[in-house]
Amino acid sequence: MSSVRTLYLATWVVPITRPPFRRGGIVVEGERIIAVGGEAELRAQFPEAAVRDFGGAALLPGLVNVHAHLELTAFRGMLEDLPFVKWLVALTRLREGLSAEDVRESARAGILEALRSGQTTIVDVGATGAGFDALCESGVRGLFFQEVFGPRPEDAEESVRGLIERLQPLRAHPCAFTRVGVGISPHAPYTVSARLFRQAVEYARAHALPLCVHIAESQAEVEFVRHGRGEFARIYERRGLLWRAPGVSPIRYLHDLGVLAARPLLVHGVHVDEEDIALIAHSGAAIAYCPKSNAKLGHGVAPLPEWVRAGIAVGVGTDSVASNNACDLLEEARFGLLVQRAHRASPTLLSAETVLRLLTLGGARALSLESRIGSLEPGKEADFIAIDLSGAHVQPVEDPVTAIVFSARASDVCFTAVGGRVLFDGTSVTTLDEERVRARLREVRARLRHRDALLGD
Numbered sequence: 001m002s003s004v005r006t007l008y009l010a011t012w013v014v015p016i017t018r019p020p021f022r023r024g025g026i027v028v029e030g031e032r033i034i035a036v037g038g039e040a041e042l043r044a045q046f047p048e049a050a051v052r053d054f055g056g057a058a059l060l061p062g063l064v065n066v067h068a069h070l071e072l073t074a075f076r077g078m079l080e081d082l083p084f085v086k087w088l089v090a091l092t093r094l095r096e097g098l099s100a101e102d103v104r105e106s107a108r109a110g111i112l113e114a115l116r117s118g119q120t121t122i123v124d125v126g127a128t129g130a131g132f133d134a135l136c137e138s139g140v141r142g143l144f145f146q147e148v149f150g151p152r153p154e155d156a157e158e159s160v161r162g163l164i165e166r167l168q169p170l171r172a173h174p175c176a177f178t179r180v181g182v183g184i185s186p187h188a189p190y191t192v193s194a195r196l197f198r199q200a201v202e203y204a205r206a207h208a209l210p211l212c213v214h215i216a217e218s219q220a221e222v223e224f225v226r227h228g229r230g231e232f233a234r235i236y237e238r239r240g241l242l243w244r245a246p247g248v249s250p251i252r253y254l255h256d257l258g259v260l261a262a263r264p265l266l267v268h269g270v271h272v273d274e275e276d277i278a279l280i281a282h283s284g285a286a287i288a289y290c291p292k293s294n295a296k297l298g299h300g301v302a303p304l305p306e307w308v309r310a311g312i313a314v315g316v317g318t319d320s321v322a323s324n325n326a327c328d329l330l331e332e333a334r335f336g337l338l339v340q341r342a343h344r345a346s347p348t349l350l351s352a353e354t355v356l357r358l359l360t361l362g363g364a365r366a367l368s369l370e371s372r373i374g375s376l377e378p379g380k381e382a383d384f385i386a387i388d389l390s391g392a393h394v395q396p397v398e399d400p401v402t403a404i405v406f407s408a409r410a411s412d413v414c415f416t417a418v419g420g421r422v423l424f425d426g427t428s429v430t431t432l433d434e435e436r437v438r439a440r441l442r443e444v445r446a447r448l449r450h451r452d453a454l455l456g457d
Contacts, residue, residue, distance in 0.1 A: 005050070007026075008053075009044055015375055053249075056388065061120075061384055064369075071106050075320070081410075085231040107126070110447075112325050113321075119140070136173060140153045140423060142179070145210070146184065147181045148172065150193060155196075156199050164204070167182065212265040213265075247442055267290065286313040292332055296325075304350070316336060328409075352399075386415035389412070
């Protein structure tokens with residue numbers, strides 16, 4: 001029986017693992033790429049293949065977002081101009097106003113934005129399973145980390161029991177560990193006791209589950225862990241929580257607890273020194289670089305060049321739109337490159353090619369998926385996108401990588417496919433009812449505003 005094959009063509013092909021080339025494409029059969037090459041070569045080799053030609057676009061692997069909070073999409077624009085600790089408190093208050101269905105709709109809205117902007121793999125961190133549900137029903141590839149909190153050491157066992165209860169339906173879901181993985185995220189040093197960190201790591205390693213930790217994000221966190229001072233210390237004191245500062249950096253703290261040995265995905269890492277970077281590199285842990293969130297919340301500029309030189313697996317993440325305001329990975333990478341050059345006063349620091357690699361194969365490597373996704377190569381999953389480069393803001397195009405990194409916008413993405421399945425056809429997302437999701441999001445937002453008014457926001 002003959003298999004259905006489709007030849008996708010464009011003016012530019014950007015495989016990532018080899019230089020870009022003009023007028024070529026890829027051939028997809030089922031869920032995989034079976035050929036990459038020039039148009040004449042592919043038409044001759046696969047004369048029976050159906051053809052889709054994107055014209056003046058670039059074909060490239062799908063973008064990998066290594067850190068998001070899809071369930072927070074409803075909070076876009078509601079947490080502006082707040083210091084970090086007050087931002088966290090306000091976020092917690094807002095979350096209390098959402099029902100379980102509200103959270104699911106919020107996560108679905110985040111998925112719509114992600115698919116329209118060319119994201120084919122999304123790493124979501126959530127307090128509920130809403131993000132997992134949205135990832136599964138949308139058809140996108142992903143990894144969902146179930147958050148666990150618990151600053152009181154005496155509550156660690158209860159926190160782990162609750163974590164296991166929340167994980168069970170996720171791990172039993174048909175799409176778990178095939179297209180959407182499941183992991184554990186002990187949130188951060190200021191919300192998770194040392195005892196809970198150890199128990200979460202023990203459970204994760206026993207069940208071969210990946211780990212994710214927010215770490216070294218803010219100066220307030222560093223003050224808390226190193227010296228037991230600052231805003232987090234004052235919150236602990238008001239709540240009657242005991243905290244004995246370990247007197248080391250947040251990264252060293254994770255190392256001493258055995259967390260780094262589990263090779264977690266470390267989110268942020270803004271405040272790290274040479275010793276910390278060496279510990280991360282030696283452990284094999286990966287890092288999620290979230291420059292816009294770090295900048296907007298006033299945390300600083302993470303040492304991306306040093307991470308890259310140390311050989312650490314680094315991917316780019318948007319974080320939540322509550323702290324970033326956009327789930328646009330192209331803009332994230334562009335800002336992340338420019339802020340590095342501005343911070344170091346270097347016009348040659350990093351390169352467009354390096355950054356596009358972080359968006360694709362680098363993100364795949366951070367998730368240990370580089371053998372399956374992240375580049376256009378025969379045998380890999382057919383996770384790919386097309387970006388229209390014909391717009392006035394992009395033309396003329398001399399080098400497609402430069403055009404994509406420095407000029408293209410999320411709205412230029414005109415096609416998104418995962419495993420050969422079309423999820424965004426250039427007009428609409430094919431797996432979700434966009435009109436309904438947007439209408440429900442407006443309803444959720446109206447209720448949040450009404451609740452805030454009643455509470456005296």
